[in-house]
Every structure is written in structure tokens, then in C-alpha cells.
Amino acid sequence: MKRRNALKNITVAVGGSLVLPATLFSSCQSDDYQPLFFTKKDLVLLNEMGETILPETSDSPGAKVLKIANFMDVYVADCYKAEQQKIIQEGLIKFQKDCQEKVEKSFLKMTTLEKHEWLVVLDKSARDSETTHYFRLLKSLVLLSYFTAKDGATKALRYLPIPGKFEGNYPFQQGDKAWALG
Amino acid sequence: MTTNQNTEKTPNNTFDAIVIGSGISGSWAAKELCEKGLKTLVLERGRDVKHIGDYPTAFSNPWDFPHRLHETQQMRAENPVVSRCYAFDESTEHFFVKDTEQPYIQEKPFDWIRGYQVGGKSLIWARQTQRWSKYEFENPARDKYAIQWPIGYEDIADWYTYIEKFVGISGNKDGLETLPDGDFLPPWEMNVVEREIQQDILKKYPDRQFIIGRCAHLTEPKEIHKAQGRGQCQARNLCYRGCPYGAYFSANASTLPRAEQTGNLTLKADSVVHSILYDDKEKKAVGVKVIDRLTKEVRHYYAKIIFVNAATENTNLILLNSTSKRFPNGLGNDNGLLGKYIAFHNYRGSLTATRPGNQDSYYFGRRPTAIMLPNFRNVQEQDTDFLGGYMTFYTATRKGWNREVEGEQIGAVFKEKISQPGEWSVYMMMQGETIPKQENHIRLSTDKVDDWGMPQLIASVDYDENDEKILHDFFVEGEAMLTAAGCENIQRGDSRQAPGLDIHVMGGVRMGKNPKTSLLNQWNQLHHCPNVFVTDGACMTSTGVQNPSLTYMALTARAANYAVEELKAGRI
Ligand SMILES: Cc1cc2nc3c(=O)[nH]c(=O)nc-3n(C[C@H](O)[C@H](O)[C@H](O)COP(=O)(O)OP(=O)(O)OC[C@H]3O[C@@H](n4cnc5c(N)ncnc54)[C@H](O)[C@@H]3O)c2cc1C
Numbered sequence: 001m002k003r004r005n006a007l008k009n010i011t012v013a014v015g016g017s018l019v020l021p022a023t024l025f026s027s028c029q030s031d032d033y034q035p036l037f038f039t040k041k042d043l044v045l046l047n048e049m050g051e052t053i054l055p056e057t058s059d060s061p062g063a064k065v066l067k068i069a070n071f072m073d074v075y076v077a078d079c080y081k082a083e084q085q086k087i088i089q090e091g092l093i094k095f096q097k098d099c100q101e102k103v104e105k106s107f108l109k110m111t112t113l114e115k116h117e118w119l120v121v122l123d124k125s126a127r128d129s130e131t132t133h134y135f136r137l138l139k140s141l142v143l144l145s146y147f148t149a150k151d152g153a154t155k156a157l158r159y160l161p162i163p164g165k166f167e168g169n170y171p172f173q174q175g176d177k178a179w180a181l182g
Numbered sequence: 183m184t185t186n187q188n189t190e191k192t193p194n195n196t197f198d199a200i201v202i203g204s205g206i207s208g209s210w211a212a213k214e215l216c217e218k219g220l221k222t223l224v225l226e227r228g229r230d231v232k233h234i235g236d237y238p239t240a241f242s243n244p245w246d247f248p249h250r251l252h253e254t255q256q257m258r259a260e261n262p263v264v265s266r267c268y269a270f271d272e273s274t275e276h277f278f279v280k281d282t283e284q285p286y287i288q289e290k291p292f293d294w295i296r297g298y299q300v301g302g303k304s305l306i307w308a309r310q311t312q313r314w315s316k317y318e319f320e321n322p323a324r325d326k327y328a329i330q331w332p333i334g335y336e337d338i339a340d341w342y343t344y345i346e347k348f349v350g351i352s353g354n355k356d357g358l359e360t361l362p363d364g365d366f367l368p369p370w371e372m373n374v375v376e377r378e379i380q381q382d383i384l385k386k387y388p389d390r391q392f393i394i395g396r397c398a399h400l401t402e403p404k405e406i407h408k409a410q411g412r413g414q415c416q417a418r419n420l421c422y423r424g425c426p427y428g429a430y431f432s433a434n435a436s437t438l439p440r441a442e443q444t445g446n447l448t449l450k451a452d453s454v455v456h457s458i459l460y461d462d463k464e465k466k467a468v469g470v471k472v473i474d475r476l477t478k479e480v481r482h483y484y485a486k487i488i489f490v491n492a493a494t495e496n497t498n499l500i501l502l503n504s505t506s507k508r509f510p511n512g513l514g515n516d517n518g519l520l521g522k523y524i525a526f527h528n529y530r531g532s533l534t535a536t537r538p539g540n541q542d543s544y545y546f547g548r549r550p551t552a553i554m555l556p557n558f559r560n561v562q563e564q565d566t567d568f569l570g571g572y573m574t575f576y577t578a579t580r581k582g583w584n585r586e587v588e589g590e591q592i593g594a595v596f597k598e599k600i601s602q603p604g605e606w607s608v609y610m611m612m613q614g615e616t617i618p619k620q621e622n623h624i625r626l627s628t629d630k631v632d633d634w635g636m637p638q639l640i641a642s643v644d645y646d647e648n649d650e651k652i653l654h655d656f657f658v659e660g661e662a663m664l665t666a667a668g669c670e671n672i673q674r675g676d677s678r679q680a681p682g683l684d685i686h687v688m689g690g691v692r693m694g695k696n697p698k699t700s701l702l703n704q705w706n707q708l709h710h711c712p713n714v715f716v717t718d719g720a721c722m723t724s725t726g727v728q729n730p731s732l733t734y735m736a737l738t739a740r741a742a743n744y745a746v747e748e749l750k751a752g753r754i
């Protein structure tokens with residue numbers, strides 16, 4: 001909370017551009033990040049799930065090095081409704097139990113392939129579920145946290161803060177990235 | 183006693199003209215009056231906002247914000263009203279009035295969206311600007327759903343041109359009678375799919391020509407704009423944060439600096455106008471009473487003419503609060519109609535769809551406008567079972583990462599797929615006219631006041647049958663047009679949003695020929711107090727279907743120039 005108030009107070013404009021000292025955000029980037037909603041152990045697990053959903057690929061980093069769990073934590077703490085928080089909280093407990101029951105080891109102990117196959121199964125049942133499945137929420141948090149992070153937006157997508165012009169017929173070739181800003 | 187010093191007429195607090203409000207319309211009044219040599223005082227209730235220097239978020243990235251522009255539960259709980267405005271978020275909240283700042287009473291659900299600062303809502307508007315056509319001026323009286331406008335298109339056409347030149351409006355000359363062309367800068371482009379949709383619709387409906395939107399953006403600044411220190415639009419679409427390039431029209435970037443250059447402008451921020459002072463002996467308005475926003479000190483200012491440009495709701499509030507022996511029910515309010523015939527725009531309906539194909543085509547940059555269709559209902563004659571009409575807008579974009587894809591939705595392949603744009607999706611929406619009705623009104627609370635001792639506003643405005651019919655017509659026609667354009671998965675959405683959220687609230691001090699049925703004459707003067715002019719949305723006799731601010735600007739410049747002539751001739 002304090003961190004965010006401080007943020008508001010130091011938004012100083014110099015010649016129209018916002019100058020935010022890089023150190024300000026270091027607290028949420030580094031390992032001494034103090035979670036608001038999850039436990040520190042949860043964050044480790046969430047980063048690992050994130051990496052399985054959005055792994056490192058040839059041209060962009062995976063979710064884990066971006067520490068996407070930190071923003072997921074802020075988002076769940078501040079933007080989620082109480083009933084969504086409950087689904088997530090109970091869901092994480094169920095997830096860990098299911099890992100033991102269905103794959104017979106904790107998620108962190110699984111091989112990369114086991115993690116992938118297990119989340120594919122879980123994702124399918126989440127999408128088929130008629131009620132709000134915790135994994136559906138978790139996955140959309142992973143996507144949001146990844147693609148709106150600096151490295152996600154600039155490396156997995158094309159980030160163009162100042163296009164300078166608009167073109168309505170811009171060639172697109174298979175493989176070209178989407179724009180980060182709608 | 184300090185009170186006397188603050189309220190007695192002295193050379194220091196006396197001006198030729200007073201303008202209440204520094205937003206889109208007030209800044210235009212100020213510019214015109216100053217340019218014509220009048221010593222002009224602009225009173226603005228909000229804080230000062232300097233162009234560029236006070237746009238703290240203009241260059242921030244999404245990840246610079248604690249919630250990356252997403253709404254928090256706290257924000258919503260503390261601001262149920264303003265958080266419903268799509269433009270309100272972490273990057274813009276400093277330009278919006280928070281719910282607790284100035285309470286009001288919703289007799290019926292009403293979302294009052296306000297921007298209190300120097301520049302008003304000109305910093306946070308969506309900048310879409312279409313001229314009215316003769317049909318908006320004539321049809322309401324023809325079809326008997328409003329009194330007759332005291333002016334027609336021909337009275338305002340040259341003023342539109344005058345405004346467009348200075349503001350800078352991009353658009354295409356389409357030659358449509360229902361949406362007259364203006365003095366345009368180069369138009370924005372449609373993308374490939376938008377163009378195909380336009381052509382497909384035109385084939386099936388030759389009288390429904392969608393056009394590229396017209397908006398207050400400098401696509402190619404001319405000398406007149408460069409002289410204002412304004413530059414070309416960079417297609418960033420971060421406009422609601424304030425534009426450091428001055429590329430869209432805001433009072434802060436354009437009209438206020440121009441007024442200041444004349445040396446005739448005095449701008450006082452943090453000055454809440456409480457009421458207009460009427461002198462029973464002189465039989466005219468002589469000045470205004472102001473409460474200092476911060477110290478709550480009372481001050482009076484005096485002038486020969488007064489322009490009221492506080493935006494519709496506040497203009498009504500100030501006039502209703504300006505009581506005197508002569509006008510016990512509010513300034514100029516002999517007929518009891520002040521605050522009545524409030525109308526707004528019906529934005530409830532939207533349609534979403536997908537359109538297969540065109541996977542080899544994309545777009546570059548973020549265009550600040552949409553594709554527009556002028557009203558096609560009840561134009562030449564009353565030809566439907568509802569009154570008035572509506573405009574239709576659409577855009578086509580390719581889906582982003584937040585989508586489902588085929589195959590596994592976990593892992594490297596999934597990540598590659600959603601990092602690329604998806605299929606085309608189409609969004610269509612309406613902007614409907616609503617009928618001005620006596621029962622839709624604004625009045626003052628008799629027992630509740632705000633922090634500045636002003637009576638609280640009571641809003642009593644609602645939809646009716648006609649609005650439901652227009653909504654239904656939009657759904658049916660919109661679906662038919664999208665189908666004709668090869669769209670699939672067409673889905674209806676009814677936001678059921680409360681009146682007010684359209685931010686196009688109009689009326690309460692309407693113009694008209696007859697003082698028995700209107701408050702203002704054809705020059706926006708109060709019939710019964712001709713040195714007071716009202717030229718914001720409050721003056722509107724009917725709402726039309728266009729985004730309204732261009733018309734407010736044209737009416738304002740027209741009235742201001744008339745006021746100067748009348749003043750010089752000694753008639754007011
Ligand atoms: C998100 C959004 C999108 C919009 N999109 C469009 C669009 O695309 N096209 C369009 O035409 N319009 C649009 N609008 C509407 C447009 O902003 C208004 O029509 C326009 O600003 C009205 O001009 P105005 O001068 O009447 O009011 P404002 O610009 O609101 O200015 C009024 C000023 O008066 C001041 N004031 C109020 N009360 C007092 C008082 N008692 N004493 C002193 N000062 C006072 C206020 O603080 C304010 O600065 C949009 C608005 C919003 C918020």
C-alpha cells in the first residue's frame with residue numbers, strides 16, 4: 001500500500017515526460033517482493049505454472065524470468081472481487097492436492113513434459129467447466145501479467161509507443177507479432 | 183471587513199466580460215471576446231492545468247502503472263459513478279471529478295461525469311466532431327417532438343468553418359447532405375476490412391454510406407495550428423492523458439493560450455461560481471458571486487456581459503441558484519422551464535462480430551477515430567414508428583493475445599500463436615437522439631448543499647419507449663448490415679447505462695423563438711436578461727445525432743461576436 005502511495009506522490013512531469021526512478025519498481029521485480037495476497041511459496045509455484053503456460057521461446061523470455069507472479073499478486077489483491085479471490089485461494093490448494101493425486105508428485109518436482117501435459121489436461125477441464133474454474137482465472141492472470149510486462153510487451157509482441165502515423169493497409173506475414181497496444 | 187473589499191465593485195474586480203468555465207465552450211468564448219478587445223475574466227472552479235507540464239502520464243508505459251491501467255476494487259467502491267466512464271483509469275484519473283468531491287442526488291439513475299480543471303473536459307473528450315445538418319435543426323419541430331430551433335443550418339455553417347480552421351478537423355469531403363462537409367485536414371484511413379465492410383454495406387444499401395470519422399486531430403498541421411504551438415498527431419491514442427504534441431484540440435493547447443496572447447485575459451482557477459448577481463435597479467446582470475475552492479472565501483466580480491459555459495448540468499445549477507427579487511425562481515426563469523427538457527444521447531446498443539479472411543492484412547498505428555454512418559432514419563419524412571434518429575459507428579481490428587486458439591492452449595506453440603494477431607473482429611455502436619421532455623429535468627435540492635454551500639443538484643432523467651424503439655432498430659439494422667458485410671457470430675449488447683454517462687447531456691436552458699416556451703433567443707441571450715449568454719450544451723433545443731461539442735463551439739463563437747457588437751452599440 002505504502003509503495004503505491006509513494007508512487008503517486010513522485011509522479012513528476014519534466015517537460016511533459018514522466019520520470020520514474022527505476023529503483024522505484026525494483027521492489028516488485030526483485031525477490032524481496034512482499035506479497036499482498038499470496039504467500040512467497042505460492043509465488044514460486046505461480047511463476048513455475050506461468051513458465052509452463054508461456055515458456056521461454058527463441059525470441060522471447062518465459063514467464064518465470066519476468067516474475068509474473070508478482071503482478072498477479074498485486075492484481076488479485078487489488079482488482080479481484082472477494083468471490084474471485086476465494087476461487088483462486090481454494091483453487092491453489094486443490095491444485096496442489098491434484099498434483100499429488102493425478103501425477104503423484106508436487107508441481108515443482110515434475111519434469112517439464114509432465115508439467116506441460118498436466119496443465120493441458122487441467123486447461124481443457126477448466127474450459128469445459130460451466131462454473132468459473134480457478135485455472136481459467138489463473139491462466140488469464142498469467143497472460144495478463146506476461147503480455148503487459150515490459151519484456152512481454154516489447155519482446156513477445158511489438159510495442160510501438162509513438163507510431164507517428166496510421167496506415168490502414170499494412171502488410172502482414174505469418175509470424176509477425178501483434179501490436180502490444182490495441 | 184475583508185468581505186466588503188472582496189464584494190464591492192472596484193477597478194480590480196471589474197471587467198468587460200466574465201466567462202464561467204474554461205472548457206471547450208468557455209475557452210472559445212474567452213478567445214473571441216479577448217480577440218475583439220474585451221477585458222475578459224474566465225472563472226474556473228478547478229485547479230490550473232498547464233499544457234504539457236501538467237500531463238504527468240503522457241509518456242508512461244502500461245507497466246509503469248501499479249495496476250497496469252486496470253481498475254481496482256477500491257477505485258470502483260469509492261467512485262461507482264466516474265469509474266463507469268471508459269476513459270477513467272490510472273492514467274487519467276487526475277482529470278476526472280471523484281464521486282465524493284461533489285455529491286448530487288439521483289432521483290433516477292444518472293451518471294454525472296465531470297472534469298473540473300482549467301480546460302474542463304476538453305482534456306478528456308473523444309474528439310469526434312461532426313457538423314449538424316439542416317435535418318437536425320428542422321426535423322424536431324417538423325415531427326413535433328421539440329419546439330422550433332430559432333436558427334437553421336445556414337446561420338451556423340460559416341461559424342462551423344471558422345471553428346474547424348482554428349481547431350483542425352480531419353475528415354473526408356463525402357458530399358453527404360446528412361453530414362455536411364467542413365474545412366478539413368487530410369482524413370484518416372480505413373483499414374482493409376473496414377473498407378470491405380463499407381463497400382459490402384453500400385452494395386446492399388445504396389443510401390447508407392459509411393465514412394471515415396471526422397475528428398479534432400492535426401493530421402497535417404497548417405500555419406494557423408503551428409502558430410498555436412501545436413504539432414502533428416502521432417497516432418498514439420493516449421489522448422485522454424493530455425497530448426504533449428498539442429495534436430488534438432484542447433482548450434489548454436489551443437484557445438486559452440490564444441486568448442492569453444491578446445493580453446486581455448485574466449484566468450482565475452479555483453473559483454467556484456455560486457451565482458450571477460442581478461441588479462433590480464439596473465435591470466441586468468452585473469457580476470457573479472464566487473466561492474474560493476480552497477479557502478471558501480466569498481468574492482464578487484463585475485462585468486457588462488456574462489457567458490455561462492460551466493457545462494450543461496452546472497450551467498443549469500448556477501442559473502437556478504441565481505435568485506433575485508426580479509427572478510425568484512432562477513435567472514431568466516419567468517416561464518418555469520429552466521432545468522427542464524433535459525435530453526442526452528442513447529449509447530446503449532452495441533454489436534460485436536467476427537469476419538473471416540484477410541489474414542495477410544494488418545494496420546500500423548492507432549487511429550483516433552472510427553467509421554461513421556450519418557442518420558438514415560426519419561430524415562426526409564417521419565418513416566418509422568419512432569421519433570428522431572441515430573448515428574452508427576464501427577471499427578474492425580485483429581484480435582490480440584487474449585483469445586482462444588485451435589489446438590493445445592498451453593506451451594510454446596500456444597504462446598507463438600497468441601503473440602500473433604488473430605481473426606478480425608468488428609465492433610459496432612449507436613449514438614441515438616433522445617426526445618427533450620418536460621419531466622426530464624434538473625433541479626436544486628432545498629435542504630442539501632455541497633462543500634461550497636451550493637445546493638446539490640437533483641437529476642431526474644430517464645429513458646422512454648422511444649429510446650427502446652431506437653435501440654431495437656439499431657440492433658435489427660446493425661445486424662442486417664453486418665450480415666450483408668460477411669460478418670459472423672453477431673452478438674447484441676445492451677449496456678443499460680444510465681443517462682449522463684453519454685456525457686452529451688443537453689438542454690434545460692433551451693433556445694427558441696418564443697419566451698413563453700424557451701429561455702434563450704437566437705443569439706443565446708436570456709430572453710429576460712440579455713447581457714447573459716448561455717452557449718454550452720444547456721442551450722440545445724434538441725440533441726441531434728452528432729457528437730455535440732463542435733456545435734457548442736460554433737454557437738459560442740457566433741454568440742460572442744454578436745455580444746461584442748451589441749456591447750459596442752450600447753444595446754446591452
Ligand atoms: C470521455 C469523454 C468523451 C467525449 N467524447 C466526445 C466526442 O467525441 N465528441 C464531442 O463532441 N464531445 C465529447 N465529449 C463531451 C465533451 O467533453 C463536452 O461536450 C464538452 O467538453 C462540453 O464543453 P463545455 O465547455 O460545455 O464543458 P466542459 O468542457 O466540461 O467545461 C466546463 C468547465 O466549467 C467549469 N465549471 C463548472 N462549474 C463551475 C462553476 N460553478 N464555477 C466555475 N467553473 C465551473 C468546469 O470545471 C469545467 O472546466 C466527451 C466527454 C468525455 C468525458
